[in-house]
Amino acid sequence: MELIREIWQGSGLYQLTPGQAVMIGVGLLLLYLAIVKKFEPLLLVTIGFGGILSNIPGVEIATGDGLLHLVYMVGIETGAFPLIIFMGVGAMTDFGPLLANPKTLFLGAAAQFGIFATLLGALGLTAAGVFDFSVREAAAIGIIGGADGPTAIYVAGLLAPDLLGAIAVAAYSYMALVPLIQPPIMKLLTTESERRIEMIQLREVSRTERILFPLLLLLLVALLLPSAAPLLGMFCFGNLMKECGVVDRLSDTTQNALINVVTIFLGLAVGSKLSAEQFLQSSTLGILLLGMVAFAIGTASGVLMAKLMNRLSATPINPLIGAAGVSAVPMAARVANRVGLEANPHNYLLMHAMGPNVAGVIGSAVAAGIMIMFTS
Amino acid sequence: MELIREIWQGSGLYQLTPGQAVMIGVGLLLLYLAIVKKFEPLLLVTIGFGGILSNIPGVEIATGDGLLHLVYMVGIETGAFPLIIFMGVGAMTDFGPLLANPKTLFLGAAAQFGIFATLLGALGLTAAGVFDFSVREAAAIGIIGGADGPTAIYVAGLLAPDLLGAIAVAAYSYMALVPLIQPPIMKLLTTESERRIEMIQLREVSRTERILFPLLLLLLVALLLPSAAPLLGMFCFGNLMKECGVVDRLSDTTQNALINVVTIFLGLAVGSKLSAEQFLQSSTLGILLLGMVAFAIGTASGVLMAKLMNRLSATPINPLIGAAGVSAVPMAARVANRVGLEANPHNYLLMHAMGPNVAGVIGSAVAAGIMIMFTS
Amino acid sequence: MELIREIWQGSGLYQLTPGQAVMIGVGLLLLYLAIVKKFEPLLLVTIGFGGILSNIPGVEIATGDGLLHLVYMVGIETGAFPLIIFMGVGAMTDFGPLLANPKTLFLGAAAQFGIFATLLGALGLTAAGVFDFSVREAAAIGIIGGADGPTAIYVAGLLAPDLLGAIAVAAYSYMALVPLIQPPIMKLLTTESERRIEMIQLREVSRTERILFPLLLLLLVALLLPSAAPLLGMFCFGNLMKECGVVDRLSDTTQNALINVVTIFLGLAVGSKLSAEQFLQSSTLGILLLGMVAFAIGTASGVLMAKLMNRLSATPINPLIGAAGVSAVPMAARVANRVGLEANPHNYLLMHAMGPNVAGVIGSAVAAGIMIMFTS
Amino acid sequence: MLAGMGTVFVFLTLLVFATSGMSALVRRFEPVADPESAGVSEEEVAAITAAIALHRTRHRKKHSG
Amino acid sequence: MLAGMGTVFVFLTLLVFATSGMSALVRRFEPVADPESAGVSEEEVAAITAAIALHRTRHRKKHSG
Amino acid sequence: MLAGMGTVFVFLTLLVFATSGMSALVRRFEPVADPESAGVSEEEVAAITAAIALHRTRHRKKHSG
Numbered sequence A, B, C: 001m002e003l004i005r006e007i008w009q010g011s012g013l014y015q016l017t018p019g020q021a022v023m024i025g026v027g028l029l030l031l032y033l034a035i036v037k038k039f040e041p042l043l044l045v046t047i048g049f050g051g052i053l054s055n056i057p058g059v060e061i062a063t064g065d066g067l068l069h070l071v072y073m074v075g076i077e078t079g080a081f082p083l084i085i086f087m088g089v090g091a092m093t094d095f096g097p098l099l100a101n102p103k104t105l106f107l108g109a110a111a112q113f114g115i116f117a118t119l120l121g122a123l124g125l126t127a128a129g130v131f132d133f134s135v136r137e138a139a140a141i142g143i144i145g146g147a148d149g150p151t152a153i154y155v156a157g158l159l160a161p162d163l164l165g166a167i168a169v170a171a172y173s174y175m176a177l178v179p180l181i182q183p184p185i186m187k188l189l190t191t192e193s194e195r196r197i198e199m200i201q202l203r204e205v206s207r208t209e210r211i212l213f214p215l216l217l218l219l220l221v222a223l224l225l226p227s228a229a230p231l232l233g234m235f236c237f238g239n240l241m242k243e244c245g246v247v248d249r250l251s252d253t254t255q256n257a258l259i260n261v262v263t264i265f266l267g268l269a270v271g272s273k274l275s276a277e278q279f280l281q282s283s284t285l286g287i288l289l290l291g292m293v294a295f296a297i298g299t300a301s302g303v304l305m306a307k308l309m310n311r312l313s314a315t316p317i318n319p320l321i322g323a324a325g326v327s328a329v330p331m332a333a334r335v336a337n338r339v340g341l342e343a344n345p346h347n348y349l350l351m352h353a354m355g356p357n358v359a360g361v362i363g364s365a366v367a368a369g370i371m372i373m374f375t376s
Numbered sequence D, E, F: 001m002l003a004g005m006g007t008v009f010v011f012l013t014l015l016v017f018a019t020s021g022m023s024a025l026v027r028r029f030e031p032v033a034d035p036e037s038a039g040v041s042e043e044e045v046a047a048i049t050a051a052i053a054l055h056r057t058r059h060r061k062k063h064s065g
Ligand code: NA
Pocket: A145, A146, A147, A148, A325, A326, A327, A328, A360, A361, A362, A363, A364, A365
C-alpha cells in the first residue's frame, strides 16, 4: 500500500500542473507543424521535443544537473551553438548572386527596418503600459524580424535569456510561415506590371572574388562594428572554408556532421527553455505579436526599397526580390520566385532573389551587433 | 648516473604494481575477446584500451587532469554519454515488429524479472555476509540483467560509480556471450514441439503508427514514471527523428558520426574506471557472478512468459522469442532465430523475435527508472 | 552627435592598435600561404583566421568569455585536442612499411637530434644573453624540430603556453616548407651515387603484425616512458581501431568527422593565441629561427644516420630516406622520393621512406615524453 | 521486488493497450498503404553501375600532421 | 532607431563599395575565366557522390546495445 | 641532451627488437595468408551498398537558417 502510494506520488500524473499539460500540448503542436506541415522541421522537431521533455514533472532533465540544462549552459549561455551553426550556414552559403549584383545588399539592409521598428514598438507599448519589456528584451524581440534563427538565439541568449524559448519559437515559426505571411504584403505593395519585370542575367563570379569576399566582410566588420564580429566572423570563416578549395574536408564536416550535431543539441536546449513558468506569460503573447509585426515590416521595407531602387537604377529590378531581404534562406527567395512566376510565367527570379536573401543574413547580423553594442 | 637513475625511477617498470600488471592483462584480454572473438567489439576495444591506459603507472591520464578522467567527468558523471548513445540506438531501432504485435511487450517485461531477482539476491547475499553491497549498488548490479549497455552505464553512474567499470565490463561481456548463455536455458525450458511452432506473418505497419509510437511512449513515461524519462525520452527522440522523415540529416548524423564519437569516448572513459584498486576487489567477482545469474533468470522468465502467452493466446507464439526479451539487440533475436531453425528448418523467427527484443530495451529502461526512483 | 561619437568610439578603427593591425596582416599572410601556396591548409587556414579574429579590437572572442578562449581552455589547456588529433593521425597511419623494415626506426630516432640540439642551443643563447628562454620554453621550442604539429602543440600547451601561438605557426610553416628546406641539405650530405641506390622491395606484412604493433608500442611506452603515454597511447589507440578490423565505423568517424571538427577548433584556438602582445615579441623571432635550425639539424642527422646504416647493413639503404625521419607525414617521404627520382629515374623510394616517416612520429612523441618528464 | 516487477508489468500493459488503441485508430482513419514501394528507376541503376566502376579507381587522401 | 538603421545602411553601403571595388580589381587583374565550368557532367558528379557514399556505407555496421 | 637522445635511441632500439621478435613469432606461427577474400562477392556488396546510399541521399534536404 505504502509502495503504491509512493509510486503514485512519484508519477507524473500526480505532479503534473495545468501549465505543464498546456506546454506538453505546445510541444506536440510544434512537432505537428514540423512533421505534418514541414515547418522548419530541423529546429521545430528538436525544440518541440525538448519542450515536452522539459515539462515532464518530477524529473531533472531541463533543470539542475539534467542533460538539457547542461547543454543549455555549455552551448547557449556561452553563445557557442549559434556561432557554430552560423559557421555551418556560412559554409552552405553561396555569395555568387550577391557578388554579381552587390546593390542587393541595400535590400538586405532595408529589410532590417522591421527589427528597429519593433524595438521601438516594444518600448512604446511598454511605456503605454501594455507590455513590460526592458530595452534589452525589446532588442532581442526585434531581432525576430531578422528572420534568422541562430542570430535570434545568439542575441536572446546574450540580452534576454528568459525570453529565449519564446523568441526562438517565434523566429522559427515565422520563418516557416514565410510562404503565408509574405505574398499578401508583396502583392499589396507592388503593381502587376512591377511584378512582371524581368531582370538581366547575373554575370559569372570568379573563384577569387568568392574567396576575397568573406575576408573583405570580416575586415569591414572588424574595423567598423566589432560587436558583430563573433557572428559574422564565424559566418565568414565557414564561407571561406567552403570557397577556398583547400580545406574541403573541413568544409564538408562543417556542413554535415558538425552542424547536425549542434542543431540537435541547440534545439533540445532551446526547448528546455519552454517551461510552463517561462513560456506561459503574457510576454510570450507580446513576443509572438511583435515578432509577426517585425517580420511584416521587414518584408514591406524590403519591397519598398526595391521599388525605389528600380526607379533609380538603370537596370530593371523586380521589387519582389526585396522581400527576400529578410533572409529566411532559402524560403523567402523561393517565395519571391513563386510570386514572380504568377505574374509572368517566364520570370525566374530565384537567383536574383538569392542576393538579397544572403544580404539579409549579413544585415540582421549587423543589426544584432548594433543591438549588442548599444545595450550591453 | 643521476640521470639514468632518474629515468629508471620515472619508468613504468619501476613503478608498476602487481595489480596494475594484472589489469593490463585484463585489458589485453578484453581486446582479445573483442578482436579475435568479436565480442561486442565497439565497446570492448575501447573499454579494453582505456583499461590499459588507466593502469600505466606514473602518468596522469585516467586521473587528475588526464584526458580520460576529464572525459569521464564530462560524459559519464553527467549521464550525457549513455543518454546520447541511447538517442542513437533509438535512431537505429525499428519498432515495426513491436507495433505489428504489441503483445510482445509482455515478453520485454517478463525478461526484466532477472533484474529484480538479482537485486534481491545481492541484498540477500549481503545479509548473509557473502558480499557487501548497498541497496544502490545492488540495484546497479541487477541492471546488468537488462542486457543493455548504455542503461547499465547510466544507472551505475548514478547509483554506484565505484562499480561502474566492473558493471560495464560484465554487461557487455554477457551481451557478447548471449549465443553461449541463452540456448541451453531456452532448450531446457521448451519442448521440441514448442520450438517448432511457426508464427503467422507480421502485418505491415504504417508510417503514421511509427511516428506516433515514440510520442505515445514518451507521454506514458512522462505521466507514469518520470524517473525513466531521461533514458526513454532520448530513446524516443532518436526514434522520432528516424521515423518522422523530415529530419533525415539529423537522424543520419545521430546514427553515425555522433554515436561513433560518443562510443569512442564512452568506452575510454569506462575503461578509465578499470584501475587496479577499483577492479581487483572481491565485489567484482560478485558482480560478474550476479550479472550472469541476472542474465540467466531474465532469459528463463522471458521464455516462460512466452510459454504462458502461447497457452492463452489464440495465435501461436513460439516460446523461443521470449528469450529475446532481455534485449541485447539484435544478438538475442538472432539466437532465437537460430535455435528455432534447429528445431524446424522452415521456421524463421527473426522478425518475430525483434518485437520482444526492442521491448526488452524499453523494459529495462523502465526497470532502471524504477530503481532510480526507489533508491535516490 | 552623441550617438555617432559612441558608434565611432565603439568601432574597430578607433580602437585598433598598430600591433593588432600587424597581426591581422600576419593572419592574412597565413591565409595566403594556405590558400594560394597550399601550405598545410588544414591548419594554416584555421590558425590564420583565428589569428585575425583574435586581433579585432573591442570584442571578446579570443579573451574572457569569448568562444575561442573557451575552446582554448577546453581543448588545448587540457591537452584534449592534440591528443584527439593524434588518435585520428594514428587511425590514418599505415605501419606496414615500418613493420617490413623495422630498422628504419633508427632513422626516426636520429632525426630527433634536431630537437635536443635546439634545446641546447636555446639554453646556450639564453646564457649568452641573446634570448631569454626558460628550460621549459627551450624544450617546447626544440619540439618544433619534430615536425609534428599535434605533438608540438601538446608540449607547448603543457610547458610554454605563452609561446604556443608562435610554436604552432613555426611547426606548421616548416612542415609546409619541407620541399624547400630539405633537398639542399639532402644533396649536400649525400653523393650522387648514394642517391642512386635502389632498395629491395618490402615484404608483405600480415594483419596480425599490424594489430600487434600498436599494442607492443603501447606496452613499451607504458613500461619505459610513461610520460609519453598520453600522446603515444592515443596514437596507438587510433591505429588499433584502424587495423583490428572490427570497429571500422569508429575508425572511419575518427579519420573523418572527429578529426575534422577537432582540427577546426584546434586551429581557431591556436589562432586565438596570436594576439599582438603575445606574438610581436623578440621571442617569436627566436622561435622561428630556432625552429628552422631544429628542422635542418633533424634532416641532416636523419640523412647521416642513413649513410651510417647503409655502410653497416647487408642490404642497401638509400641515405635520402633518412630525411623522412623528421616525420612531416607524408610530405617528407614524398620529398625523399622526388630527390631520389632526380638521381635515378627508376628509383621509387616512397614506400621505403614511409618507414622512417612514421618512425619519426613515434620518435618525436618519445622525445616529447622525455622533455615532459625532465621539465615538469 | 514485487513492486518493481509489478510496476514494469503495469507500465508495459498500459503501453500494450495504448499502442493497440493508437494502431486501431490509425488504421481506421488512414487505411491507405504507403506509396513507398515504387520501383528503382533506370537512372538509379546507371548511377549504381557508375559508382561501382568509380569505386574501383578510387583512392584515399592522407592526412598530414 | 534611426541611428540603428543608419548604421546598418552605412555599413552595407560601405560593403557595396568595397565589394564592387574588389570585384573590379579582380576582374581587371584576373580576367581569365575559371576552368571550373569545364565539362563535368551531372552524371559524373552523381556517380562520384554515390561512390563516396558507397565507401562510407560500406564500412558501416550495426551498433548493438 | 645526451641523456635525451640516448633515451630516444634506447627506446627505439628496444622497439626495433620487440617488433622484429613479434614479426618473427607471427610469421612462424601464422604463415597462412589472411582468409579475408571469402564469402559474398565484392560486386554484390558494392551494388547493395550503393543502392542504400542512393536511397538515403535522395531523402537529404538542405539546412535552412
Ligand atoms: Na535577416
